[in-house]
Amino acid sequence: MVTEALDGLPPELGREMRNVAVTVDDDSTSLDLLGLYQGVPLTERSSDYAAVMPDRITIFRHAICAVSADERDIVEQVRRTVIHEIGHHFGIDDDRLHELGW
Template sequence: MTSIDIAAFKAPSLEDFERLGRVALDGLPAEFKTLIGDIEIRVDEFPAEDALEELGLESEFDLLGLFQGVGLAHASATGYTGRLPNRIWLYRRPILDYWAEHDETLGAVVSHVLIHEIGHHFGLSDDDMEAIENAAD
């Protein structure tokens, strides 16, 4: 029987999640990345309380990621002066919770969340993206 050093195992850190997000973003096709433009990837343990309230969510585990900024559909109407950069938030603890309950790699879950939030950047709703995913399956 092979021994395993259980003490060496630890949950991925916020920095690990940021690297996973960057790898997922870097793996997108060049044409797609050009359309995205400069977008920040931020990682936090949980979403902010105001984000949960705005979305009508009761649990901090209900939100895996969030697009924050001005999507492409609205960018020309708002102008670019004085606005914050577009961001995608990845929430470590809710993603880890989801991952523990599903048969996917952590990288695949992070990639899915990132691409979902990029869909919001393009102006797609959750219903739009669900229809696209269902059609692809």
């Protein structure tokens, strides 16, 4: 589902993603977060950004399943969560993402 969400991104957006890994956490049973972006957003990178570990987007399977009514809802929530976390990679904060509907 995460791969499908990533493949559904507009190609020009995908080409702009730099040094970011997307993973699924199957082990965490915490239901606090559906997804988490960790890294340096593209808007904060400067010319001295080099030789760093990739940013990481983690999608939390248990939390998404807990807030979803059925499989179709899970697919939609995964898509929304992936897009939301990618927004953070591009430097968009939570308030703006919520304004945009993500």
